Amino acid sequence: MKKLLEKLNKKLLLFTLVGVFIGIVGLAVTEGAINATDTPEFCASCHVYERTITTFNNSNHAALNCNDCHAPTDSKIAKYTFKGISAVSHGYMTTIGASKIPDVIYATAKSREIIEKNCISCHEPGLQNISHDAKGSCIDCHRQVPHMSGDFRPDEWFEPGNFEFNK
Numbered sequence: 001m002k003k004l005l006e007k008l009n010k011k012l013l014l015f016t017l018v019g020v021f022i023g024i025v026g027l028a029v030t031e032g033a034i035n036a037t038d039t040p041e042f043c044a045s046c047h048v049y050e051r052t053i054t055t056f057n058n059s060n061h062a063a064l065n066c067n068d069c070h071a072p073t074d075s076k077i078a079k080y081t082f083k084g085i086s087a088v089s090h091g092y093m094t095t096i097g098a099s100k101i102p103d104v105i106y107a108t109a110k111s112r113e114i115i116e117k118n119c120i121s122c123h124e125p126g127l128q129n130i131s132h133d134a135k136g137s138c139i140d141c142h143r144q145v146p147h148m149s150g151d152f153r154p155d156e157w158f159e160p161g162n163f164e165f166n167k
Contacts, residue, residue, distance in 0.1 A: 034080065034083070037067075037083065037087075038065040038066060038067040038068075038071075039065055039066070040053050040056060040057065040062075040065065040066055042066075043066045046090070046094055049105075052105070052147050055146070055147045055148055056146050056147055059145065059146030059147070060145075060146065061145065061146035062146070067079070067083065068118065069115055069118050069119070070107075070111060070114065070115060070118075071083055071086075071114065072114055072117075073117075073118055073121065074117075082114070107139070112137065112139060115138075115139060116137045116138055116139065119138040119139075119142075120138070123138075
C-alpha cells in the first residue's frame with residue numbers, strides 16, 4: 001500500500017509540474033499575442049488601415065501603440081474584453097463584410113468615449129494650463145491627431161501672442 005501511495009504521489013507531482021509548465025507557456029504566448037496585436041504593424045496588416053497607419057507614423061504620437069488610444073487602459077480585463085469584441089468585428093468586416101467598409105472609417109460612440117478618456121489621461125497636466133472653450137470632446141477640435149498627414153498645428157501656433165493660463 002505504501003508503494004502505491006508513493007507511485008501515486010510521484011504521478012501527481014509529475015502531472016502538477018507539467019500542468020504548471022503548460023500554464024506558464026500558455027500565459028506567455030497569450031500575453032505575447034495580445035501585445036503584438038496592439039502595434040501599428042499589426043493594424044497595418046489590414047489594407048483598410050494603410051493610410052491611417054501611414055499618417056499615424058508621421059505624427060507626434062508615433063511612439064505609441066494603437067491600443068494606447070483605442071482601447072480601455074484602466075484594467076486588463078476591460079482592455080482584453082474590448083479587444084476581443086473588436087477582433088470579432090474587424091474579422092467580420094475584413095472578410096465577409098468587406099463590401100460594406102466605407103472609404104473613411106470613423107470611431108463609434110463607444111470608441112470615441114474610450115479615446116476621449118485616454119486623451120485626458122495622457123494630457124491632463126497640460127489641460128490644467130490651457131483654457132479650452134466649451135467643446136464636446138477632444139476629438140471635436142483635434143480630430144486630425146494623429147491620423148492626418150503633415151503638421152496638425154495651425155499657422156497661429158507659430159506666431160507670438162498673449163496667452164492666458166488657468167491658475
